[in-house]
Amino acid sequence: MNQSSHSDFFDKIAVITGASSGFGRELAKQAAARGMKLVLADVDGPALAETAGMLGGVDSVCLRCDVSNPDDVKELAETAYAEYGAVHLLFNNAGVMATGPVWASTPEDWQWILGVNLMGVVHGIQSFVPRMLEQSEPAHIINTASLAGLTSVNGSGAYCASKHSVVTLSECLHHDLAQQAVKHIGVSVLCPAFVPTGIADAGRNRPDSLASTNPDAAAYEDKVRKAVESGRLSAADIARITFEGIEAGQFYILPHKAARVSVTMRMEDILEGRAPRDPSVIR
Numbered sequence: 132m133n134q135s136s137h138s139d140f141f142d143k144i145a146v147i148t149g150a151s152s153g154f155g156r157e158l159a160k161q162a163a164a165r166g167m168k169l170v171l172a173d174v175d176g177p178a179l180a181e182t183a184g185m186l187g188g189v190d191s192v193c194l195r196c197d198v199s200n201p202d203d204v205k206e207l208a209e210t211a212y213a214e215y216g217a218v219h220l221l222f223n224n225a226g227v228m229a230t231g232p233v234w235a236s237t238p239e240d241w242q243w244i245l246g247v248n249l250m251g252v253v254h255g256i257q258s259f260v261p262r263m264l265e266q267s268e269p270a271h272i273i274n275t276a277s278l279a280g281l282t283s284v285n286g287s288g289a290y291c292a293s294k295h296s297v298v299t300l301s302e303c304l305h306h307d308l309a310q311q312a313v314k315h316i317g318v319s320v321l322c323p324a325f326v327p328t329g330i331a332d333a334g335r336n337r338p339d340s341l342a343s344t345n346p347d348a349a350a351y352e353d354k355v356r357k358a359v360e361s362g363r364l365s366a367a368d369i370a371r372i373t374f375e376g377i378e379a380g381q382f383y384i385l386p387h388k389a390a391r392v393s394v395t396m397r398m399e400d401i402l403e404g405r406a407p408r409d410p411s412v413i414r
């Protein structure tokens with residue numbers, strides 16, 4: 132069932148993490164085109180300034196923010212509310228990827244991926260929802276998961292684990308708000324398949340303290356890079372479809388229609404007691 136829709140974005144405030152590249156940059160452009168004011172956050176400060184420069188002079192604030200650090204995300208929320216007094220759209224979008232078989236992923240791989248992809252979203256929810264509960268105007272939280280949060284593929288165990296976590300976290304957030312009869316905060320979870328962005332080069336922003344030592348990663352990285360580069364929808368398409376989903380009050384936003392078959396396949400395997408079939412790579 133759809134939630135109540137939120138479609139009048141003019142003069143409203145959007146906070147976007149991972150805004151220096153890919154989906155985050157395109158979400159910023161879509162939000163700016165709708166007349167929104169923006170709070171843009173990323174670990175990559177110079178690329179964030181480039182994003183801001185692409186927005187035609189809209190009212191915006193840029194903040195260097197590592198979403199895996201709760202204090203950085205608290206500061207992001209404090210900045211957004213101090214500057215604008217309300218937040219109407221929160222995109223918990225920043226994410227990273229590292230590859231390799233589950234047994235070969237290093238403790239640093241796990242810490243990095245879960246720190247950014249899972250705890251980044253947790254920090255966003257914990258820093259913003261209490262403030263959104265206090266504001267009278269409607270708000271909507273959009274968590275970027277992935278098709279990898281609804282299916283399971285080889286060579287991406289840590290990434291899939293982080294994205295399945297984002298899906299269930301989003302579902303639980305929806306239930307928690309409904310259980311407390313909160314009507315003015317909506318939730319969506321975005322689950323795209325492969326799209327050409329900077330994600331295959333996510334290691335560019337990996338902290339030295341969590342550097343990769345996984346000897347198996349390179350072979351998988353090439354495979355993922357080819358899959359990402361061959362994605363048929365662009366980051367701009369994903370941003371447009373995401374705004375349409377918010378406007379329609381959709382909880383699950385699956386931009387790749389053909390990919391739905393892999394979700395059905397997984398559910399059938401679960402319900403029929405089979406071992407999971409490997410979903411074909413769908414773009």
Ligand SMILES: NC(=O)c1ccc[n+]([C@@H]2O[C@H](COP(=O)([O-])OP(=O)(O)OC[C@H]3O[C@@H](n4cnc5c(N)ncnc54)[C@H](O)[C@@H]3O)[C@@H](O)[C@H]2O)c1
Binds near residue numbers: 175247276
């Ligand atoms: N591109 C795809 O095929 C695809 C598919 C499904 C889901 N996703 C998800 O989409 C989201 C956006 O990724 P993208 O594809 O645009 O990749 P991208 O690499 O182009 O953008 C990701 C952004 O996140 C930023 N970032 C990385 N670590 C950060 C941190 N600790 N704190 C703050 N910002 C950080 C990066 O600097 C970058 O600007 C991610 O959550 C990713 O997992 C991507």
